[in-house]
Amino acid sequence: MQAYQTFREYLAKELEAIQSAGLYKSERIIASPQSVAITLQSGQQVLNFCANNYLGLSDSKELTSAACKAMESRGYGMSSVRFICGAQDLHKQLEAAIARFFGTEDTILYAACFDANGGVFEPLLGEKDAIISDALNHASIIDGVRLCKAVRYRYANANMQDLEAQLQAAQAQRFRLIVTDGVFSMDGNVAPLDKIHALAEKYSAMVMVDESHSAGVVGKTGRGVTELFNLRGQAEIITGTLGKAFGGAIGGFTTGKKEIIAMLRQRSRPYLFSNSLPPAVVGAGIYTFGYLENSTVLQDKLHENTAYFIGKMQQAGFDVKPTQSAICAVMLYDAKLSQDMADKLLEEGIYVAGFYYPVVPKGQARIRLQISAAHEREQLDKCIRAFVKVGGELGVLKS
Numbered sequence: 230m231q232a233y234q235t236f237r238e239y240l241a242k243e244l245e246a247i248q249s250a251g252l253y254k255s256e257r258i259i260a261s262p263q264s265v266a267i268t269l270q271s272g273q274q275v276l277n278f279c280a281n282n283y284l285g286l287s288d289s290k291e292l293t294s295a296a297c298k299a300m301e302s303r304g305y306g307m308s309s310v311r312f313i314c315g316a317q318d319l320h321k322q323l324e325a326a327i328a329r330f331f332g333t334e335d336t337i338l339y340a341a342c343f344d345a346n347g348g349v350f351e352p353l354l355g356e357k358d359a360i361i362s363d364a365l366n367h368a369s370i371i372d373g374v375r376l377c378k379a380v381r382y383r384y385a386n387a388n389m390q391d392l393e394a395q396l397q398a399a400q401a402q403r404f405r406l407i408v409t410d411g412v413f414s415m416d417g418n419v420a421p422l423d424k425i426h427a428l429a430e431k432y433s434a435m436v437m438v439d440e441s442h443s444a445g446v447v448g449k450t451g452r453g454v455t456e457l458f459n460l461r462g463q464a465e466i467i468t469g470t471l472g473k474a475f476g477g478a479i480g481g482f483t484t485g486k487k488e489i490i491a492m493l494r495q496r497s498r499p500y501l502f503s504n505s506l507p508p509a510v511v512g513a514g515i516y517t518f519g520y521l522e523n524s525t526v527l528q529d530k531l532h533e534n535t536a537y538f539i540g541k542m543q544q545a546g547f548d549v550k551p552t553q554s555a556i557c558a559v560m561l562y563d564a565k566l567s568q569d570m571a572d573k574l575l576e577e578g579i580y581v582a583g584f585y586y587p588v589v590p591k592g593q594a595r596i597r598l599q600i601s602a603a604h605e606r607e608q609l610d611k612c613i614r615a616f617v618k619v620g621g622e623l624g625v626l627k628s
C-alpha cells in the first residue's frame with residue numbers, strides 16, 4: 230500500500246508529462262467489424278484509411294466461416310505449448326501453406342510477429358557473431374536483437390554505403406546476419422533487397438527480411454519484396470504476420486531454411502514457452518493462403534487502387550512519398566498541422582492517422598494512409614476530395 234502510494238504519484242507525473250508534451254495516445258472506439266467503411270462508437274460512419282487491411286480480408290465472410298469450421302472441428306483453444314501437448318494437423322497445414330507462398334523450406338508459427346522477431350536471433354547467434362540491422366527496423370526486431378549476445382551493427386535506413394561499411398567492420402565476427410524490414414512503415418519505402426543480397430554475397434552474410442507490411446502487397450503476386458527483386462526463397466529467414474494483409478486477426482511466423490526453423494523449434498523462447506495459435510485463426514489462415522495460391526484478384530485490385538490514389542493525390546498537389554507498397558505518406562512536415570488535418574478529415578468522414586516526432590524525425594510530420602483492395606473507386610475519390618478540401622483550407626497544396 231505504502232509502496233504503491235509513491236509509485237502512483239510517480240506514474241501520474243509521468244503520464245502528465247506525456248500529455249503536456251502532446252504525445253498521449255488515445256484510442257477511438259469502433260462499433261463495427263474492421264473494414265474500409267466503419268462505424269465509430271459515436272455513431273459516425275467513416276471510411277477507414279489507416280488499417281493494415283491491405284487485402285480487405287478483415288471482415289471476409291469466407292474467413293469467418295473458415296474460422297468457425299475449424300473451431301467446430303478442432304475446438305476453441307490449445308491449452309498448451311507444442312513441445313508438451315503437440316500441435317494439430319491444422320498447424321502443420323498452415324506452416325506448409327506459408328512456406329509454399331514464400332517459396333521457402335519450412336515455417337514455424339508464433340502468437341505474433343512480435344514474438345517471431347523476439348525469438349529469432351538469440352537461438353541462432355552468439356557473441357562470436359554479428360547482426361547488421363537497418364536503423365528503421367520495427368521495434369520487435371530491435372527488441373529481439375537486444376536479447377541476443379551477437380555484436381550489433383546499425384546502418385542508416387536503406388543506405389547501402391553504410392551497410393557496406395558495417396559489413397566490413399563485421400568481418401571480425403564468425404557469422405553475419407543482415408536484418409531489414411521489407412517495407413518501412415512510416416515512408417512506405419521498400420528495402421533495396423537486390424543490393425542487400427549482392428553485399429551479403431560479397432561479405433559472406435545471411436539475410437533476414439521482415440515481410441509484415443510487404444507480404445500480400447508487394448510484388449506482382451504479392452509474395453513480398455523477395456518476389457519484387459526476383460529473390461524468392463533466397464533470404465535465409467523471412468518473418469511475417471497474420472495480423473495485416475492475411476486477415477488481420479493475430480499470429481506470426483518465421484519461414485526460411487529448414488535447419489534454421491528446426492533450431493527455432495528447439496530453442497526459440499516465445500515458441501517454447503507461449504501458447505499455440507487457436508484453431509479458428511489457423512483454419513482461417515489455411516483458407517487465406519489457399520485462396521491466394523489460386524488467385525491474384527485482390528493483389529491486382531490493391532495495386533490498381535494504390536497507383537490510382539497516389540497518382541491523383543500527386544496531381545492534386547500533395548507531396549506524397551513515392552512507393553511500391555500500399556502505404557501513402559502525405560508529407561506535411563509540421564506536427565500540429567498533421568493533427569489538425571487528421572481531425573478535419575475525420576469531420577469529412579475520412580479516418581487517417583497523423584504522425585509526428587518521435588514516431589518520425591522532427592520536421593517530418595505527415596498523414597499516413599494505407600490503401601486496401603476493398604476500397605472502391607468512389608471511396609478513394611471521396612477521400613481525395615476531402616483531402617483537396619481540407620488541404621486547401623489549411624494551405625498545404627502545391628500550386
Ligand SMILES: *Cc1c(COP(=O)(O)O)cnc(C)c1O
Pocket residue numbers: 340341342343344346367369410414439440441442469470471472479480481
Ligand atoms: C506489424 C509488424 C510487426 C508485428 O506484427 P504482430 O504480428 O502484430 O506482432 C512486426 N514487424 C513489422 C515490420 C511490422 O510491421
